[in-house]
Amino acid sequence: MNRKLKLLTSIFMTFLKMGPLTFGGGYALIPAIEKEVVDKKRWLCSEEIADVFAVSGSVPGAVAVNSATFIGYRIAGISGSIAALLGILLPTFCLMLLLTIFYVQLKDNPKIEAAFTAIRATVVALIAYAAIKIGRASIVDFATGALTAIAALLLYFGHLHPLLVIVFGATAGVTLVKIRKHGGRSPLSVTRKPQDKESVYDYMI
Structure with missing residues (x-):
């Protein structure tokens, strides 16, 4: 039981620290997911993670949430999918609360607008990188x-x-x-x- 709890905690913490990286949508998060799940934790191989992204992008819902749920299940069953889902959603939920509160006041600020313009450009590179990584495996x-x-x-x-x-x-x-x-x-x-x-x-x- 302790080993199972340790694994679930690791799954939760892994996706918890990736949650704030979801700027630009779930596809921008794909490189981070692959680096953590395949390269660092070695829970899945590159081909398996490519299958996960393919399925997650083919069904309704956010690809990051779908991927986290699917990966969690592949690692530790239903409890693993719940741990991954909570980890990926919690940071996004908190960030959206803060953005909702402050966006109306800050949306016309030139510095804020410049920052989001740069973020959008960076997200294009993240998505292109994700496409290349998935393409190599697929x-x-x-x-x-x-x-x-x-x-x-x-x-x-x-x-x-x-x-x-x-x-x-x-x-x-x-x-x-x-x-x-x-x-x-x-x-x-x-x-x-x-x-x-x-x-x-x-x-x-």
């Missing part, structure tokens, strides 16, 4: 690269609803697997890296 061959390019073109030029693009990607993936199996080739897959530490799944409920 684009594993020519087929997945072509799907990425087609989806981007459909979004930019076709102005399709993101849900339709997601459905297209899922359908194309299933079709590619069937074609490869029919041709005697191995299906699309990514080799998972084994975790070096003791499996955290021992603590799941």
